[in-house]
Amino acid sequence: MKFPIVTFELPAWVNGIxxxxxxxxxxxxxxxxxxxxxxxxxxxRGGGPFGAAIFDMDTGQLLAPGVNLVVPTACSVAHAEMIxxxxxxxxxxxxxxxxxxxxxxxxxxxxxxxxxxFGAIPWAGLSRLTCGxxxxxxxxxxxxxxxxxxxxxxxxxxxxxxxxxxxxxxEARAILNDYKANSRTMY
Amino acid sequence: MKFPIVTFELPAWVNGIxxxxxxxxxxxxxxxxxxxxxxxxxxxRGGGPFGAAIFDMDTGQLLAPGVNLVVPTACSVAHAEMIxxxxxxxxxxxxxxxxxxxxxxxxxxxxxxxxxxFGAIPWAGLSRLTCGxxxxxxxxxxxxxxxxxxxxxxxxxxxxxxxxxxxxxxEARAILNDYKANSRTMY
Numbered sequence: 037m038k039f040p041i042v043t044f045e046l047p048a049w050v051n052g053i054x055x056x057x058x059x060x061x062x063x064x065x066x067x068x069x070x071x072x073x074x075x076x077x078x079x080x081r082g083g084g085p086f087g088a089a090i091f092d093m094d095t096g097q098l099l100a101p102g103v104n105l106v107v108p109t110a111c112s113v114a115h116a117e118m119i120x121x122x123x124x125x126x127x128x129x130x131x132x133x134x135x136x137x138x139x140x141x142x143x144x145x146x147x148x149x150x151x152x153x154f155g156a157i158p159w160a161g162l163s164r165l166t167c168g169x170x171x172x173x174x175x176x177x178x179x180x181x182x183x184x185x186x187x188x189x190x191x192x193x194x195x196x197x198x199x200x201x202x203x204x205x206x207e208a209r210a211i212l213n214d215y216k217a218n219s220r221t222m223y
Numbered sequence: 224m225k226f227p228i229v230t231f232e233l234p235a236w237v238n239g240i241x242x243x244x245x246x247x248x249x250x251x252x253x254x255x256x257x258x259x260x261x262x263x264x265x266x267x268r269g270g271g272p273f274g275a276a277i278f279d280m281d282t283g284q285l286l287a288p289g290v291n292l293v294v295p296t297a298c299s300v301a302h303a304e305m306i307x308x309x310x311x312x313x314x315x316x317x318x319x320x321x322x323x324x325x326x327x328x329x330x331x332x333x334x335x336x337x338x339x340x341f342g343a344i345p346w347a348g349l350s351r352l353t354c355g356x357x358x359x360x361x362x363x364x365x366x367x368x369x370x371x372x373x374x375x376x377x378x379x380x381x382x383x384x385x386x387x388x389x390x391x392x393x394e395a396r397a398i399l400n401d402y403k404a405n406s407r408t409m410y
Contacts, residue, residue: 037241039287042231042309054224100226112318112346113300113309122229122300131299151342155369159299159339182342183378191370 100124133161151182168208320348338369355395
């Protein structure tokens, strides 16, 4: 019996965004603008309206982007945050981002992480989580964010993971509302 | 800029276990025996002491096994439950297991899922979760199970996912204790 190999590959247009471009993002707003752009571009191409990226906190350099690939990969795990984590760890060759490079990496996401992605954050070795739209904004358009603990911010902070919320909130929320207005797939 | 492709492949010994073998597992104990065997074999080969599998609830046929691949893939996401979910969805070609085959699939895991894998279960389209050792058993040997809601069983049952606990509890716990006794990597 031979079980299939599972693969995740960022779409060519994601690679294209960074070709010949400055990959240093210095402020929270610059980082959030990038992941909102990823969410928007992914949505326009029929994907889920979610983008994420991992940055070196000391230099602001992009390590790995992520977009929601649930539909094209037929995999419920493939949220933008999970893709960014998997690609970042592949680049650095470690399951613990605190052990490589600067050891201080930040996950920036266009929408607050769901229960799965929240649960993945402590294992990944991330030192900061920065969110755009709150979970309620994704829920307002019909996405289920799942059963996170009510004190999820405190749970991360207790594990020395800083949490920053509501960066470019209006722009982040607009991507979700636009997705709904265009009646795209909910899953 | 070209980001790397992430791949997950079950080790050859996992494929080997099922070669020419009956892949129907009819009772909870038969299913749990299989995933405990996967956990034990993975542990003996230097992997994490965790095994999982997804079965068709109507026929008992194995759909996809999973073992913890965190160390060999250098990926914190690669818990046994996540591998089983990703392989199962790859086989059926859908991100929602309720939409394919019998539509009734069960995740059986040698240890209660951590916060990440708990959060992944509702998105996967699973209809039942069956656990061997409780989270406290993994925590007793030094694994962190992460911040799940205190009422996690109720949260799954509210989403029509049945939860069965403590199947072959002593055998499931023994794998964890053996891992600790052999001083293998904690992560």
